[in-house]
Amino acid sequence: MQIKLIEFETIIFDLDFTIWDGCDKDFWAKKLQFPVRRENNLIIDNDGKHIKLQDGIVEILSFLKANNKKLGFLTRGGLLETEYSDQPSIKCLNLFGIFNMFNHQKTVLYRTDLKSKYIKPIGKTIFIDDNEIDLTDMKENQPNVFSLDRNSFNEWQDLL
Numbered sequence: 661m662q663i664k665l666i667e668f669e670t671i672i673f674d675l676d677f678t679i680w681d682g683c684d685k686d687f688w689a690k691k692l693q694f695p696v697r698r699e700n701n702l703i704i705d706n707d708g709k710h711i712k713l714q715d716g717i718v719e720i721l722s723f724l725k726a727n728n729k730k731l732g733f734l735t736r737g738g739l740l741e742t743e744y745s746d747q748p749s750i751k752c753l754n755l756f757g758i759f760n761m762f763n764h765q766k767t768v769l770y771r772t773d774l775k776s777k778y779i780k781p782i783g784k785t786i787f788i789d790d791n792e793i794d795l796t797d798m799k800e801n802q803p804n805v806f807s808l809d810r811n812s813f814n815e816w817q818d819l820l
Contacts, residue, residue: 732765
């Protein structure tokens with residue numbers, strides 16, 4: 661089945677290893693040591709560790725927003741006892757200049773939360789994540805939300 665994001669009213673993205681990648685397989689935005697700096701599609705901390713915005717994601721977000729889609733994110737990359745605006749994921753979205761592309765759900769959860777309890781589907785909704793635990797949780801607890809494994813496609817443009 662060929663997925664086309666334009667066919668959905670609402671698109672909810674995970675962040676780590678879905679729209680950006682860490683420098684190591686277990687390096688998430690919350691592991692960055694702030695302060696950080698942005699260099700093109702990288703956010704780099706003082707230790708040289710980084711996350712990299714995936715190729716094509718800005719164009720996908722721009723296209724979907726221009727087509728009046730509801731765009732959201734739902735991440736379990738949150739730190740306890742940290743204000744929303746100080747969450748590493750929120751800081752990274754702002755540094756990459758894409759926070760305002762999200763016009764619907766903007767949720768940061770702690771790692772033990774279940775995403776299915778927090779998703780806000782409107783109309784035909786798709787949830788995109790790289791984590792099999794989250795994808796299974798969504799399929800079992802939100803059967804009306806289509807779940808797409810980020811590892812099932814190579815290029816974001818393939819979804820246009």
